Amino acid sequence: MKRAIPVLVLSVAGLIPVWRYAPSHDTGSSSTATEAAAPASTPSVSSSAGSGGTTSTVVSGSTIDTEKGPVQVEVTFDGDKIASVRMLQQPNHPQTTAAVPKLVEETLQAQSADIDTVSGATITSDGYKESLQAAIDAKG
Amino acid sequence: MRRVEHVMGFPVSVRIDDEGFPEAPVDDLFAWLREVDARFSPFRPDSEVSRLDRGEVLSPGPELREVLDLCEEYRIATGGAFDVRLPGRGLDPCAVVKGWSVQKGAELLSAAGARRFCLNAGGDVVAVGGPWRVGVRHPEHADRLCAVLDLTDRAVATSARYERGDHILDARTGRPATGLLSMTVVAPTLTEADTVATAAFALGAEGVRWAAAREHCEVFAVDAERRVLRSPGFPVVGTVAA
Numbered sequence: 183m184k185r186a187i188p189v190l191v192l193s194v195a196g197l198i199p200v201w202r203y204a205p206s207h208d209t210g211s212s213s214t215a216t217e218a219a220a221p222a223s224t225p226s227v228s229s230s231a232g233s234g235g236t237t238s239t240v241v242s243g244s245t246i247d248t249e250k251g252p253v254q255v256e257v258t259f260d261g262d263k264i265a266s267v268r269m270l271q272q273p274n275h276p277q278t279t280a281a282v283p284k285l286v287e288e289t290l291q292a293q294s295a296d297i298d299t300v301s302g303a304t305i306t307s308d309g310y311k312e313s314l315q316a317a318i319d320a321k322g
Numbered sequence: 323m324r325r326v327e328h329v330m331g332f333p334v335s336v337r338i339d340d341e342g343f344p345e346a347p348v349d350d351l352f353a354w355l356r357e358v359d360a361r362f363s364p365f366r367p368d369s370e371v372s373r374l375d376r377g378e379v380l381s382p383g384p385e386l387r388e389v390l391d392l393c394e395e396y397r398i399a400t401g402g403a404f405d406v407r408l409p410g411r412g413l414d415p416c417a418v419v420k421g422w423s424v425q426k427g428a429e430l431l432s433a434a435g436a437r438r439f440c441l442n443a444g445g446d447v448v449a450v451g452g453p454w455r456v457g458v459r460h461p462e463h464a465d466r467l468c469a470v471l472d473l474t475d476r477a478v479a480t481s482a483r484y485e486r487g488d489h490i491l492d493a494r495t496g497r498p499a500t501g502l503l504s505m506t507v508v509a510p511t512l513t514e515a516d517t518v519a520t521a522a523f524a525l526g527a528e529g530v531r532w533a534a535a536r537e538h539c540e541v542f543a544v545d546a547e548r549r550v551l552r553s554p555g556f557p558v559v560g561t562v563a564a
Contacts, residue, residue: 302459303482
């Protein structure tokens with residue numbers, strides 16, 4: 183039982199953006215930046231040598247139309263890890279109340295996935311032994 | 323101390339960080355959950371819920387009354403999308419019973435003096451004291467997370483189709499709710515988090531806004547097109563967003 187645990191726990195520490203993420207190689211029409219974002223001529227994918235020999239890659243996401251207007255994000259990868267995310271386009275509509283859902287890019291730093299417990303849809307007792315929560319419980 | 327037991331068909335994990343916390347209140351917690359299963363399960367012919375549904379009990383006891391009042395409150399609040407009395411089916415208040423009973427179980431531990439503990443009932447979490455780091459399971463990958471929360475004295479519940487399939491129906495149509503991949507709600511109590519998550523899931527895409535508009539509720543949803551929506555106050559950690 184205990185032997186299986188490190189594998190499961192390590193797999194928690196993956197980097198997991200949940201996002202309909204289609205890297206856009208089209209530098210044309212929809213990449214106009216708002217506010218102090220990158221100039222419109224910025225290529226949607228660019229690379230440069232980062233510190234420690236890793237490669238830094240900047241990827242612009244596809245534009246997604248939301249109720250409040252188009253949203254586009256730009257993600258900077260440091261090797262395989264997401265280093266930062268910023269909004270290239272965001273709706274002009276003011277976020278008037280905290281109750282309005284905000285569309286954002288969700289990213290996780292691999293090292294941040296040190297967790298105490300897992301929330302998810304109700305798991306069955308049968309499914310439990312394969313679950314992350316079982317690994318956490320067994321780790322103690 | 324940690325303990326895991328299986329009640330109501332799902333695992334319940336308890337972790338209590340208070341030094342030297344006794345076993346007895348934890349025994350009481352599990353005894354309470356087993357009692358709830360016996361009394362409120364629609365799958366047991368001799369439960370209070372089944373007997374009420376068959377008309378053998380004319381008036382529900384105070385605890386079942388409390389549960390049924392909550393069910394009615396959410397039925398009205400969702401315009402009928404959330405309903406524990408579907409045509410052609412028996413009374414099934416499970417969606418409310420789970421969060422409600424686990425919240426009461428957490429209050430038993432608090433009353434016994436526990437100050438820092440985390441109670442996870444099949445994926446629904448009550449975090450007392452803290453901060454606790456709670457991962458939210460990725461809706462498509464069982465071994466991955468889509469967010470990590472920082473919770474203190476709050477609860478989180480997730481409704482989705484990935485564990486039990488299309489078990490949540492939109493009572494307005496009688497068909498499975500398919501507008502969302504997953505719906506996670508953080509609220510002051512698990513009673514509220516669990517019921518709001520299920521009701522919002524039943525509502526579908528419009529449930530995101532509905533849940534986010536509720537006072538003290540924060541939401542994190544993945545819609546059918548895999549877009550992530552969250553309320554600005556959703557307590558994520560490890561997110562870098564401009």
